[in-house]
Amino acid sequence: MRQTREDPVTTSENRRPALTATDPELAALVTAEERLQADTLRLIPSENYVSAAVLEASGTVLQNKYSEGYPGKRYYEGQQIIDQVETVAVERATSLFGMDHANVQPYSGSPANLAVYLAFLQPGDTVLGMSLPMGGHLTHGWGVSATGTWFRGVQYGVRRDTGRIDLDEVRDLALAERPKVIFCGGTAVPREIDFAGFAEIAEETGAVLVADIAHIAGLIAGGAHPSPAPYADVVSTTTHKTLRGPRGAMLLSRAEHARAIDRAVFPGLQGGPHNQTTAAIAVALKEAATPGFSAYAHQVVANARALGEELASRGFDLVSGGTDNHLLLIDLTGKDVPGKIAAKALDRAGIVVNYNAVPYDPRKPFDPSGIRIGTPALTSRGIPASEMGTVAEWIDRVVVAARTGDETVVEKVRAEVRTLMDAYPAPGLPVG
Known part of the structure; x- marks a missing residue:
């Protein structure tokens, strides 16, 4: 049975007894980060989930x-x-x-x-x-x-x-x-x-x-x-x-x-x-080097393309018109929302992206016109292309809410994101 946050097996004391005893403050922060990674839809293209084996090797x-x-x-x-x-x-x-x-x-x-x-x-x-x-x-x-x-x-x-x-x-x-x-x-x-x-x-x-x-x-x-x-x-x-x-x-x-x-x-x-x-x-x-990883790599691309098509159908301006890989660069000028404001609203909704400059961007780098998103982490969770319509809908709703200041929409999307993440637990994380 998949672990839940209430399951005592997932407590910091059981997973990291030495760290918890020596530095409970740090142990609590690590546990909080685990829960954050489990609860959120991570769309930053440079982030992913490592396997339990990679995690173990890193701490030897x-x-x-x-x-x-x-x-x-x-x-x-x-x-x-x-x-x-x-x-x-x-x-x-x-x-x-x-x-x-x-x-x-x-x-x-x-x-x-x-x-x-x-x-x-x-x-x-x-x-x-x-x-x-x-x-x-x-x-x-x-x-x-x-x-x-x-x-x-x-x-x-x-x-x-x-x-x-x-x-x-x-x-x-x-x-x-x-x-x-x-x-x-x-x-x-x-x-x-x-x-x-x-x-x-x-x-x-x-x-x-x-x-x-x-x-x-x-x-x-x-x-x-x-x-x-x-x-x-x-x-x-x-x-x-x-x-x-x-x-x-x-x-x-x-x-x-x-x-x-x-x-x-x-x-x-x-x-x-x-x-x-x-x-x-x-x-x-x-x-x-395994066949399973090859399937993963191809699914990353399939998910990114599907997500790009869903976003384009909702009026989002994709730099270069789409993607051939894991990454989408989105110019939000047409949505009348700066990238930084959109990224922060999406973060409050449990959708983690980064604000990003777009080619020939008239805005400053720390307050650019775009956001950058990618599919490596969500694909590692096993989320299929069929869910990309839902993801695009969430992004669309939150971007509109960022423009209008409607935090109620942001809160609703946050709850929906958490439900989907519960259905697709992340590899390497000891919490669901």
Whole structure:
């Protein structure tokens, strides 16, 4: 029988007796977060639920080890087991993504991307990446990032009429600016990335092509998105999001770049790896190689497309007209509600999204015109495409309520969301 919040099995004291005894305040906060994740419809594209196995691996005694260096070449003794853990993770990563080499030590996605700069560029060199307001990432050379401060960032965007990347513009910029590194990928890109097209441009201009697949790694692993492996010199990714692993990162590369990548990560940017995270990455990679995960990845895309169609039918303006992956970017200008106000109203209704700039947004980044939503977490709960009409209806009702100030609607939707979440319990959570 599925556990409920009243079931004593789910109490903090039983699940975390040591933490509860030592720091009951923190134990209570963790329990509250569990309940929040169980009760809410999480639509932030970069969030997901890890499995119980990944969660367990993240909290093991591997935490106790310092392991500077790489398997067989450590600066500390006592690494007999740690070397095996990291080797397993590396072998699973290269097998799953079809790359020659993998480094599983980066602490997060931004440090992983910074390692790319250290491996291939000198301060002041030019890097070409997608503009942040157009859907790119801070670390692709944007001005407020270290990557735009220490290096010369040049940005491409999307077409006004289609909301899609214009590879002719990318080529023209690359030929004019001659970047040493070209990034493809981003944080708010709802369409498939043409890795082959970017590779042609990189080859023509002599640039290193880096595919940042942080958002779509799980879709690629599951066969629901084309792979960059045949085209990119380096692939950068986080290990959570659609991949459903712990908060960490990986760099994969062709064999000729392995030494440069490894030296950039350690000793270039960081010391000892987080071994408990490495173990959890290994578990997630094993899970991602299963038929069940492939079915999950394809369902993520099916749910996103279904949700996009339902929202479009209710008058929502979808950037690029829809999605090919897990993500939808919505311009709320036509709804006469700023993205931040809509996101906060949705949060009160138990629907968790993030406010987000849209291409050519006239509003400021902290108060933008859009919201960004995605289907990885709800798909992990087993919610099918047939429920996307309900989700779209909730979003529509709350956005209207945000404009009119009708909190009664928000409260009603909150109750309805909780009922649906009870019907689809989240994996890895000890509460229903």
